[in-house]
Amino acid sequence: MALEEGDGHAVVVHLDTLLRRREMTLAELALRVGVTNVNLSVLKNGRAKAIRFSTLTRICEVLECQPGDILTVRTSLSDEGER
Numbered sequence: 084m085a086l087e088e089g090d091g092h093a094v095v096v097h098l099d100t101l102l103r104r105r106e107m108t109l110a111e112l113a114l115r116v117g118v119t120n121v122n123l124s125v126l127k128n129g130r131a132k133a134i135r136f137s138t139l140t141r142i143c144e145v146l147e148c149q150p151g152d153i154l155t156v157r158t159s160l161s162d163e164g165e166r
Contacts, residue, residue, distance in 0.1 A: 093157040098127040101146050101153065116141045 102109060109127060113120040118138055125131050139150055146153075 094129070095155050095157050096127060096129050096131075097153055097155065098123075098142075101148060102127075105146060107146075112142070112145060115145045 098109075098112075102112060109123055110120050113123045116123070116138065122131075126134060139153070142153060143150060
């Protein structure tokens with residue numbers, strides 16, 4: 084069973100790592116994906132409650148990755164979720 088934290092989920096978002104590896108800014112990604120910088124920031128910081136599949140698909144296309152490269156589920160307190 085997955086660990087649930089105060090916000091009710093244990094999903095870890097790895098956008099910051101992927102952006103660093105691709106030397107891309109959040110603003111550039113937002114422009115290329117077609118979403119606001121604020122909405123992408125909410126996702127990157129793990130505060131998003133949901134993500135549209137179309138947005139996830141577009142992020143994957145731009146970053147040339149798979150959804151599992153962006154999102155993982157933490158299963159214990161010691162699991163940092165870093166990729």
